[in-house]
Amino acid sequence: xxxxxxxxxxxxxxxxxxxxxxxxxxxxxxxxxxxxxxxxxxxxxxxxxxxxxxxxxxxxxxxxxxxxxxxxxxxxxxxxxxxxxxxxxxxxxxxxxxxxxxxxxxxxxxxxxxxxxxxxxxxxxxxxxxxxxxxxxxxxxxxxxxxxxxxxxxxxxxxxxxxxxxxxxxxxxxxxxxxxxxxxxxxxxxxxxxxxxxxxxxxxxxxxxxxxxxxxxxxxxxxxxxxxxxxxxxxxxxxxxxxxxxxxxxxxxxxxxxxxx
Amino acid sequence: xxxxxxxxxxxxxxxxxxxxxxxxxxxxxxxxxxxxxxxxxxxxxxxxxxxxxxxxxxxxxxxxxxxxxxxxxxxxxxxxxxxxxxxxxxxxxxxxxxxxxxxxxxxxxxxxxxxxxxxxxxxxxxxxxxxxxxxxxxxxxxxxxxxxxxxxxxxxxxxxxxxxxxxxxxxxxxxxxxxxxxxxxxxxxxxxxxxxxxxxxxxxxxxxxxxxxxxxxxxxxxxxxxxxxxxxxxxxxxxxxxxxxxxxxxxxxxxxxxxxxxxxxxxxxxxxxxxxxxxxxxxxxxxxxxxxxxxxxxxxxxxxxxxxxxxxxxxxxxxxxxxxxxxxxxxxxxxxxxxxxxxxxxxxxxxxxxxxxxxxxxxxxxxxxxxxxxxxxxxxxxxxxxxxxxxxxxxxxxxxxxxxxxxxxxxxxxxxxxxxxxxxxxxxxxxxxxxxxxxxxxxxxxxxxxxxxxxxxxxxxxxxxxxxxxxxxxxxxxxxxxxxxxxxxx
Numbered sequence: 001x002x003x004x005x006x007x008x009x010x011x012x013x014x015x016x017x018x019x020x021x022x023x024x025x026x027x028x029x030x031x032x033x034x035x036x037x038x039x040x041x042x043x044x045x046x047x048x049x050x051x052x053x054x055x056x057x058x059x060x061x062x063x064x065x066x067x068x069x070x071x072x073x074x075x076x077x078x079x080x081x082x083x084x085x086x087x088x089x090x091x092x093x094x095x096x097x098x099x100x101x102x103x104x105x106x107x108x109x110x111x112x113x114x115x116x117x118x119x120x121x122x123x124x125x126x127x128x129x130x131x132x133x134x135x136x137x138x139x140x141x142x143x144x145x146x147x148x149x150x151x152x153x154x155x156x157x158x159x160x161x162x163x164x165x166x167x168x169x170x171x172x173x174x175x176x177x178x179x180x181x182x183x184x185x186x187x188x189x190x191x192x193x194x195x196x197x198x199x200x201x202x203x204x205x206x207x208x209x210x211x212x213x214x215x216x217x218x219x220x221x222x223x224x225x226x227x228x229x230x231x232x233x234x235x236x237x238x239x240x241x242x243x244x245x246x247x248x249x250x251x252x253x254x255x256x257x258x259x260x261x
Numbered sequence: 262x263x264x265x266x267x268x269x270x271x272x273x274x275x276x277x278x279x280x281x282x283x284x285x286x287x288x289x290x291x292x293x294x295x296x297x298x299x300x301x302x303x304x305x306x307x308x309x310x311x312x313x314x315x316x317x318x319x320x321x322x323x324x325x326x327x328x329x330x331x332x333x334x335x336x337x338x339x340x341x342x343x344x345x346x347x348x349x350x351x352x353x354x355x356x357x358x359x360x361x362x363x364x365x366x367x368x369x370x371x372x373x374x375x376x377x378x379x380x381x382x383x384x385x386x387x388x389x390x391x392x393x394x395x396x397x398x399x400x401x402x403x404x405x406x407x408x409x410x411x412x413x414x415x416x417x418x419x420x421x422x423x424x425x426x427x428x429x430x431x432x433x434x435x436x437x438x439x440x441x442x443x444x445x446x447x448x449x450x451x452x453x454x455x456x457x458x459x460x461x462x463x464x465x466x467x468x469x470x471x472x473x474x475x476x477x478x479x480x481x482x483x484x485x486x487x488x489x490x491x492x493x494x495x496x497x498x499x500x501x502x503x504x505x506x507x508x509x510x511x512x513x514x515x516x517x518x519x520x521x522x523x524x525x526x527x528x529x530x531x532x533x534x535x536x537x538x539x540x541x542x543x544x545x546x547x548x549x550x551x552x553x554x555x556x557x558x559x560x561x562x563x564x565x566x567x568x569x570x571x572x573x574x575x576x577x578x579x580x581x582x583x584x585x586x587x588x589x590x591x592x593x594x595x596x597x598x599x600x601x602x603x604x605x606x607x608x609x610x611x612x613x614x615x616x617x618x619x620x621x622x623x624x625x626x627x628x629x630x631x632x633x634x635x636x637x638x639x640x641x642x643x644x645x646x647x648x649x650x651x652x653x654x655x656x657x658x659x660x661x662x663x664x665x666x667x668x669x670x671x672x673x674x675x676x677x678x679x680x681x682x683x684x685x686x687x688x689x690x691x692x693x694x695x696x697x698x699x700x701x702x703x704x705x706x707x708x709x710x711x712x713x714x715x716x717x718x719x720x721x722x723x724x725x726x727x728x729x730x731x732x733x734x735x736x737x738x739x740x741x742x743x744x745x746x747x748x749x750x751x
Contacts, residue, residue, distance in 0.1 A: 004576040011569045015523075027527075027534060028536075051449045069535070070448070084534070128406040131409070135457045143523070175432055177373050208438070213374070214434065244537065
């Protein structure tokens, strides 16, 4: 048995990514860029092709909070204005910062929070709750703790109980049937605490915005529901876009937020 | 020829029987060995009635369809008692369409859906009473980074007497959403029905649509889809083995299978931009291209997996601790597996050689797959089966790449869909058969879209497998079945 174990050890080698802040995944459909070249007159092809309404025209803007990275817009555009790059760095502090604009050269830098850095910079415990997630986000969040990404090296770990957690990591579009459980988990967390919204579903509803089983709270013009909009109430400190986000998108956003170098 | 099992016909050619002869015919065919694939409802023009369509498999790749029209308030005498495999379908018919069933033993809702949201309240967990009896409630939020679902264990001491599984927390309303948009643009949504089975669901959807649009694809495109599907299977079997190793405390297995999964999903990412095979398929073709340098990278990844997998397999499967934890735990017999209508690897681990790829259409006829089976039906069988299927899938991908070493990205435009048609597409995903049933209206728009993930049928297998086992072995049993919550909840 020992020799078999040693053979595995030898085959395993060294697997961890040495610098998670600089790693770029080969072939990944990540952060889009929009060229400054003019659109064809009256063309709405990219907006029409988008399954989540992530695109606004004149000037062209792509909301990463809604984008599912299907690249239908790239296929549809006759002017090659939109391109997806392998860059995983897309996390943002606000929904506004998730919008990629025409001709903008680089994404806005994610500003670190001095307060969160002071509280959690050396130890951060996260509780993940899925509320309608398809297991894409959940598997990628599990992967941040595998031997390749090894986020534990920074003292950042998943915990089993919300009572042990500093941060609540939400995935999924927030289903009606999970509404009470999500609130209970949040209420079980001790202060200081915060929320991270992961994936297009959690950030905006994504492909499931307006789906019959989804209840994100009251929408403008609708009859107010018994429960207010949970995300508005808890105001996530971090939005991690993707469908699902690459582990590096999540990791780089957290490291930036906590100014971990 | 498409590589998933397809059955299409104009709706007016679909035999419609009265409920009683329809029911008798169904019983008769199952008695003679037909296997229920699905049974679903479609709203009829009059609100008081529902079409019920039964799909049976009467031989490899050979589907038999029959339909009846029932009045919701009257229904038909239930079939679950005679054919337990229909339990989930009749429960779903009741939940989605309010079909009444005379004499049905247990109509507990599948997923908190439909008009009567309070229906679940009528089915509280079973109670067990007596000395040394206790209950353990788990969920809906579990102690890991996984999807939600509720489990109630009724125990005698450490032993599980009964497990009741209560799902629906992931119910988003997929089937309703599928009818909202342009039928030809649904792939991104279909890819998230069960996000770890994106390729299998996308393939069933694409194949169904291509049949409705009368498009035949070249074998090269089918080969590319096959590679995407097998990479998904390889990645998820590795994820499952990593989880199983972690759950028995065999950490070297957890870390090694885990990093090999990274190799598999990064290969998918290289081909289609997503580690979950999203964007690999679209109706009418694939955006996938394979050139020389990419082929070299894919082959290097296969070589790495072929070289390193046997080393960890040998270590994992020969470890006494692993054998001790998995052997004889969570066992189901072949008889129970067949009665419950288990599908995919859960069935094959009980000795049922059920694999839609073996029906051999399209690319799976050119590069064949022999279904792997294991006889013992326990956690050990499910682990060994995944080890064997990894090997088979790796060989399949090699074989497919040798035949089709270069692919062009291609996408035929889908014109109108055939009006008033029904098409059933069955793809063998890594968990088992993924079934999509699409019906078009007189204008060629989608009238009905029934989605079926293999998990719907296999959850009851897990519930029965843990009976009589120690409650501490539940995580192993659960992981060995590796079922989808959102695939069940839709």
